[in-house]
Amino acid sequence: xxxxxxxxxxxxxxxxxxxxxxxxxxxxxxxxxxxxxxxxxxxxxxxxxxxxxxxxxxxxxxxxxxxxxxxxxxxxxxxxxxxxxxxxxxxxxxxxxxxxxxxxxxxxxxxxxxxxxxxxxxxxxxxxxxxxxxxxxxxxxxxxxxxxxxxxxxxxxxxxxxxxxxxxxxxxxxxxxxxxxxxxxxxxxxxxxxxxxxxxxxxxxxxxxxxxxxxxxxxxxxxxxxxxxxxxxxxxxxxxxxxxxxxxxxxxx
Amino acid sequence: xxxxxxxxxxxxxxxxxxxxxxxxxxxxxxxxxxxxxxxxxxxxxxxxxxxxxxxxxxxxxxxxxxxxxxxxxxxxxxxxxxxxxxxxxxxxxxxxxxxxxxxxxxxxxxxxxxxxxxxxxxxxxxxxxxxxxxxxxxxxxxxxxxxxxxxxxxxxxxxxxxxxxxxxxxxxxxxxxxxxxxxxxxxxxxxxxxxxxxxxxxxxxxxxxxxxxxxxxxxxxxxxxxxxxxxxxxxxxxxxxxxxxxxxxxxxxxxxxxxxxxxxxxxxxxxxxxxxxxxxxxxxxxxxxxxxxxxxxxxxxxxxxxxxxxxxxxxxxxxxxxxxxxxxxxxxxxxxxxxxxxxxxxxxxxxxxxxxxxxxxxxx
Numbered sequence: 001x002x003x004x005x006x007x008x009x010x011x012x013x014x015x016x017x018x019x020x021x022x023x024x025x026x027x028x029x030x031x032x033x034x035x036x037x038x039x040x041x042x043x044x045x046x047x048x049x050x051x052x053x054x055x056x057x058x059x060x061x062x063x064x065x066x067x068x069x070x071x072x073x074x075x076x077x078x079x080x081x082x083x084x085x086x087x088x089x090x091x092x093x094x095x096x097x098x099x100x101x102x103x104x105x106x107x108x109x110x111x112x113x114x115x116x117x118x119x120x121x122x123x124x125x126x127x128x129x130x131x132x133x134x135x136x137x138x139x140x141x142x143x144x145x146x147x148x149x150x151x152x153x154x155x156x157x158x159x160x161x162x163x164x165x166x167x168x169x170x171x172x173x174x175x176x177x178x179x180x181x182x183x184x185x186x187x188x189x190x191x192x193x194x195x196x197x198x199x200x201x202x203x204x205x206x207x208x209x210x211x212x213x214x215x216x217x218x219x220x221x222x223x224x225x226x227x228x229x230x231x232x233x234x235x236x237x238x239x240x241x242x243x244x245x246x247x248x249x250x251x252x253x
Numbered sequence: 254x255x256x257x258x259x260x261x262x263x264x265x266x267x268x269x270x271x272x273x274x275x276x277x278x279x280x281x282x283x284x285x286x287x288x289x290x291x292x293x294x295x296x297x298x299x300x301x302x303x304x305x306x307x308x309x310x311x312x313x314x315x316x317x318x319x320x321x322x323x324x325x326x327x328x329x330x331x332x333x334x335x336x337x338x339x340x341x342x343x344x345x346x347x348x349x350x351x352x353x354x355x356x357x358x359x360x361x362x363x364x365x366x367x368x369x370x371x372x373x374x375x376x377x378x379x380x381x382x383x384x385x386x387x388x389x390x391x392x393x394x395x396x397x398x399x400x401x402x403x404x405x406x407x408x409x410x411x412x413x414x415x416x417x418x419x420x421x422x423x424x425x426x427x428x429x430x431x432x433x434x435x436x437x438x439x440x441x442x443x444x445x446x447x448x449x450x451x452x453x454x455x456x457x458x459x460x461x462x463x464x465x466x467x468x469x470x471x472x473x474x475x476x477x478x479x480x481x482x483x484x485x486x487x488x489x490x491x492x493x494x495x496x497x498x499x500x501x502x503x504x505x506x507x508x509x510x511x512x513x514x515x516x517x518x519x520x521x522x523x524x525x526x527x528x529x530x531x532x533x534x535x536x537x538x539x540x541x542x543x544x545x546x547x548x549x550x551x552x553x554x555x556x557x558x559x560x561x562x563x564x565x566x567x568x569x570x571x572x573x574x575x576x577x578x579x580x581x582x583x584x585x586x587x588x589x590x591x592x593x594x595x596x597x598x599x600x601x602x603x604x605x606x607x608x609x610x611x612x613x614x615x616x617x
Contacts, residue, residue, distance in 0.1 A: 071486075072478075082482050088476050092475050093471060101468050104484050129269040133269075
């Protein structure tokens with residue numbers, strides 16, 4: 001069964017068409033990559049899925065439920081988490097608090113319990129703290145647990161960004177260029193995490209990435225966007241041989 | 254393994270619930286308890302005159318108000334320059350009851366705790382309504398929206414005959430179990446009441462900040478886009494922040510009405526709003542203990558400036574009123590100095606002092 005269906009999505013800002021008639025299907029348990037030159041509309045597409053933009057035309061379905069007009073917090077409550085390209089962390093808080101914030105919707109106690117803080121609130125907080133610890137363990141963030149996010153290095157912040165999305169316990173994880181601006185070692189780390197997320201946790205991954213080497217190696221399916229249109233799709237092998245894709249990336253002779 | 258529960262060093266948490274404690278060591282808890290007992294004991298021992306008791310009561314009322322302002326401006330990052338108007342809403346809730354049922358009605362004099370809570374909730378309701386522009390507006394524009402609420406409040410009070418057109422509306426003397434609280438014990442009585450309220454509300458905030466209802470405020474301040482993506486409704490959170498601030502302001506307003514035994518509009522002007530904001534900044538935005546430092550420091554400064562100008566005034570021509578000139582001057586100077594040299598406020602000094610003692614007796 002298809003997990004996420006994007007049908008005929010068009011997004012225009014005035015006269016500019018950021019996306020035009022994009023069709024995609026995301027299969028459960030796979031790593032689906034979206035690639036394309038700068039300004040091709042990759043991030044716009046992710047913004048449409050996660051609710052920051054609403055498509056001008058077309059629909060997006062998640063397990064047959066429409067989320068075309070859902071707001072970001074509704075989308076994340078449905079089980080679609082998003083890691084941002086430009087770090088959007090809560091920089092004044094510790095790593096721990098950043099991750100605990102992602103548990104927001106799972107903390108089911110009332111305001112009055114929170115003020116009195118005994119019994120229910122305390123227990124649920126502790127449970128979710130344990131969940132967060134699990135993610136910290138998984139993403140190898142132990143040394144930074146209590147440090148302020150704003151003071152951490154870029155590579156670690158990127159890891160925190162992915163970890164925070166993971167803490168939402170999503171079914172689908174949208175990763176927007178998780179490897180941008182990193183050195184080879186850090187990239188290898190993130191690739192390992194992405195593959196672990198898919199294999200160990202069974203989370204569907206949608207990856208937007210510029211590093212073609214990484215994308216070709218780990219993706220199960222690739223969509224190529226150019227000027228807001230899908231110009232090619234399929235397995236990495238198929239895409240690599242697609243003349244349109246070669247034209248978009250390398251140019252015509 | 255037996256560990257020394259009095260020091261932070263060498264103790265490790267073995268359960269997540271241990272992390273949630275308010276006091277990490279016995280020492281912390283003891284120091285706090287002793288400090289609290291001293292607060293309750295020193296006033297009867299000192300036997301201050303009514304003038305100084307009023308200053309002390311004023312500080313405590315300002316602490317309640319600034320705790321609310323700190324939640325909305327410090328933690329949620331929404332600048333509110335209409336906070337005195339919310340305090341006014343609380344005070345005028347009591348005043349309205351006085352107008353309708355008479356200022357010596359049993360509800361006013363005997364059920365004053367109920368009145369205080371009602372005023373808090375009325376303040377919260379107004380806070381939520383005024384917070385609605387926060388759904389669309391940000392930063393400076395939101396500040397202007399709260400400013401306009403301040404203006405609307407002042408005009409409504411000044412022009413409605415129901416509110417005596419801003420002239421004083423009297424509030425009757427309250428009763429305690431021992432009978433009517435007379436003129437001599439009035440300020441002392443309210444000192445204990447307000448102190449108790451401050452302690453309750455302080456622990457309330459402390460608990461709130463450990464839970465999602467506190468964290469979501471900080472999330473909205475730091476990055477409301479990300480907060481949205483993490484499953485929080487940023488709009489709702491902002492309205493909730495304003496409602497919370499309104500509640501504290503409402504309680505502070507009701508206390509103000511009872512302590513002064515009257516409500517007049519001049520205590521809730523824009524000038525007072527800026528004053529609350531200054532207290533929050535001097536104390537330290539986004540910290541709980543800052544809400545205690547700020548009002549204490551600024552009100553104390555006010556008192557000292559008054560003393561100084563009294564002394565200096567003897568050497569100056571009597572036509573010059575030094576006190577009225579000195580007060581705004583020092584007030585402005587202190588704020589500018591704090592913004593320049595310690596934008597994180599007195600709470601930062603407290604933090605530094607605490608981090609020195611944390612590892613004691615070891616250096617690192």
